Amino acid sequence: MLAVGLAALVVVLLLLWIRRPRSAYDGVLVAHTERLRALPRFRTLARREQLVAALATAGALGMVAGAILLSARPARPVVVEPDRNGRDIVLCLDVSGSMDRWNRQVVESFRQLLDGLNGERLGLTIYSGLSISVFPLTDDYDFVRSKLDEAEAAFSSEDYDYFVGTEAVEERASQTGDGIMSCLQRFDVEHDDRGRAVVLATDNDPLGQGIFTVEEAAGEARRDDVVVYGVGTPGMRPERATELADATATTGGFMSVVEDTGGVDDVVRGIQEIERDRLRPIPTGVEIDEPAVPFGIAVAGFVVLLGGALLGRRR
Amino acid sequence: MTTHLPRIKARLAIHSHRKVRGLLQGEYASTAVGRSMDLNDLREYVRGDDVRDIDWKASARGGQMLVKRFVATRKHTVLVVVSTGRSMAAVNEQLLPKRDLAVFVAGVVGWLAVRHGDLVGVAYGDAAACHVRPASGGELRLERSLGAVHDAITPHAAPADLAGLLEHVARVVRRRRTIMVVVCDEHGLDERTVAALGRARVQHEVLLVTLDDLDPTRRPVPGLTDVDQGAPLPDWLGGDARLRQDFVEAVATEAAGLKAQLARLGIPHERVADHETAVPAVFRLLERHRHARGR
Numbered sequence: 001m002l003a004v005g006l007a008a009l010v011v012v013l014l015l016l017w018i019r020r021p022r023s024a025y026d027g028v029l030v031a032h033t034e035r036l037r038a039l040p041r042f043r044t045l046a047r048r049e050q051l052v053a054a055l056a057t058a059g060a061l062g063m064v065a066g067a068i069l070l071s072a073r074p075a076r077p078v079v080v081e082p083d084r085n086g087r088d089i090v091l092c093l094d095v096s097g098s099m100d101r102w103n104r105q106v107v108e109s110f111r112q113l114l115d116g117l118n119g120e121r122l123g124l125t126i127y128s129g130l131s132i133s134v135f136p137l138t139d140d141y142d143f144v145r146s147k148l149d150e151a152e153a154a155f156s157s158e159d160y161d162y163f164v165g166t167e168a169v170e171e172r173a174s175q176t177g178d179g180i181m182s183c184l185q186r187f188d189v190e191h192d193d194r195g196r197a198v199v200l201a202t203d204n205d206p207l208g209q210g211i212f213t214v215e216e217a218a219g220e221a222r223r224d225d226v227v228v229y230g231v232g233t234p235g236m237r238p239e240r241a242t243e244l245a246d247a248t249a250t251t252g253g254f255m256s257v258v259e260d261t262g263g264v265d266d267v268v269r270g271i272q273e274i275e276r277d278r279l280r281p282i283p284t285g286v287e288i289d290e291p292a293v294p295f296g297i298a299v300a301g302f303v304v305l306l307g308g309a310l311l312g313r314r315r
Numbered sequence: 316m317t318t319h320l321p322r323i324k325a326r327l328a329i330h331s332h333r334k335v336r337g338l339l340q341g342e343y344a345s346t347a348v349g350r351s352m353d354l355n356d357l358r359e360y361v362r363g364d365d366v367r368d369i370d371w372k373a374s375a376r377g378g379q380m381l382v383k384r385f386v387a388t389r390k391h392t393v394l395v396v397v398s399t400g401r402s403m404a405a406v407n408e409q410l411l412p413k414r415d416l417a418v419f420v421a422g423v424v425g426w427l428a429v430r431h432g433d434l435v436g437v438a439y440g441d442a443a444a445c446h447v448r449p450a451s452g453g454e455l456r457l458e459r460s461l462g463a464v465h466d467a468i469t470p471h472a473a474p475a476d477l478a479g480l481l482e483h484v485a486r487v488v489r490r491r492r493t494i495m496v497v498v499c500d501e502h503g504l505d506e507r508t509v510a511a512l513g514r515a516r517v518q519h520e521v522l523l524v525t526l527d528d529l530d531p532t533r534r535p536v537p538g539l540t541d542v543d544q545g546a547p548l549p550d551w552l553g554g555d556a557r558l559r560q561d562f563v564e565a566v567a568t569e570a571a572g573l574k575a576q577l578a579r580l581g582i583p584h585e586r587v588a589d590h591e592t593a594v595p596a597v598f599r600l601l602e603r604h605r606h607a608r609g610r
Contacts, residue, residue, distance in 0.1 A: 030405050031500065039561050041555070
């Protein structure tokens with residue numbers, strides 16, 4: 001409506017301007033110019049001037065057209081799948097003595113998964129009475145690989161030095177609630193749009209009194225939008241397994257118990273799959289700006305206008 | 316508004332104190348021998364002469380009958396014909412308004428005639444209308460005629476039509492053998508104009524004064540406007556040397572053609588560029604006219 005009104009206004013003004021009374025007799029009057037106009041040289045020059053003026057006009061029009069097109073912000077609709085690997089996974093391993101074998105398998109399967117990762121960040125935290133961040137969340141896969149190798153070696157050889165930091169002074173070990181809480185702290189706050197998951201490998205057999213219970217830690221995880229996946233061991237006590245399963249269910253995750261025959265690999269793979277599905281983004285149509293063509297038109301118009309002006313000035 | 320003649324008189328007064336003083340005395344020649352107070356010469360009496368013209372004393376001295384001959388005091392009629400088309404509203408090469416120059420030339424001729432005691436008629440017109448103000452001897456009348464000519468020249472007037480004006484004069488002015496001073500700004504004469512001038516030449520003593528036009532290629536005058544189209548002239552006219560040269564050549568060719576045409580017609584012609592040269596030009600014209608008569 002506004003555009004139509006403005007266009008009408010412009011047209012009206014143009015008409016008024018064209019039909020304005022010609023009171024051009026105030027300049028220096030010259031008569032008998034037909035003698036000049038009859039000269040071939042005059043015609044040549046006039047044609048040249050017309051050409052230059054036409055060129056400049058075309059250039060100006062091109063510039064205006066380009067500017068108008070550009071102001072319309074032309075876009076091309078494109079269906080994009082957003083980065084679906086924007087995930088943070090913290091491996092949260094209970095390193096009480098009974099877990100070494102399973103931990104080694106968890107670490108090993110994650111190490112094998114590394115090749116398929118792209119964009120995910122991986123972190124490793126081990127806990128027992130206390131928790132240690134072995135490496136923080138990172139997508140430096142070479143570093144991750146070396147650390148996982150290190151961890152795997154430590155689990156294989158039951159290297160006491162590796163776990164010594166998790167030993168509490170008091171009688172306290174395998175504190176799953178505290179472990180989850182400290183793993184939750186490994187997520188950085190700025191990237192809360194990334195999917196967050198904790199892969200918790202534990203037999204949930206705490207010794208002594210921890211600070212947080214598993215339920216409290218699960219509530220905290222849900223509040224932080226962190227999904228906790230439990231990897232249980234075949235030998236864990238049923239009520240402990242239920243507790244862990246309930247806790248993981250509150251966060252939207254689940255717990256699987258590693259069968260003796262199957263191994264951790266399948267479980268981890270399953271977690272990976274489910275995580276991928278959970279975070280699979282809906283392909284959305286977005287519009288990508290395509291300013292190249294109108295910008296090109298505007299620039300070409302400007303160049304032509306400039307050329308016309310220079311050509312006109314050259315005289 | 317008696318403004319034209321005083322100005323012209325002032326300029327003429329300046330000139331009369333210069334080299335052309337002598338010319339002012341003589342002005343132009345009588346066309347016939349007739350009766351007047353001015354004795355011309357004596358000749359022998361032939362039968363049929365008026366007895367009153369016999370110079371008795373001279374006859375007594377000479378021993379033969381002598382008769383006085385007088386210069387005719389027949390009043391001349393000077394007809395100033397001004398082509399007042401809109402092209403006259405333009406400026407000339409000196410950036411002077413051609414209107415002023417045309418009025419000035421007409422005024423000089425008219426004033427000389429009035430002072431000489433002759434009758435001055437003024438004819439002016441363009442393609443749309445022609446006017447003839449009948450010959451009379453009055454100074455005031457001349458002033459009014461000049462005013463009329465001045466007012467007739469506007470940029471909004473019709474285009475000039477010298478042939479039409481001359482034809483109109485031929486139709487309207489019954490008087491023959493006037494001294495017709497034509498003021499125009501023609502650069503070349505078409506056949507119709509040549510015919511009209513030829514006819515006028517037969518009936519009158521025709522003297523032609525032309526005014527030139529500004530050469531738009533010569534110097535950069537901002538805001539040049541074509542008086543015929545009412546539109547500004549292109550601003551690139553002054554920038555091209557070849558155009559300038561071509562135009563100068565074209566103008567020169569035209570001028571030569573006009574000169575040849577007028578020579579063929581036997582019409583004395585002067586080109587007037589400004590007020591200073593206008594007076595000598597008019598005198599030269601009258602001089603040539605006198606010499607032409609003397610032959």
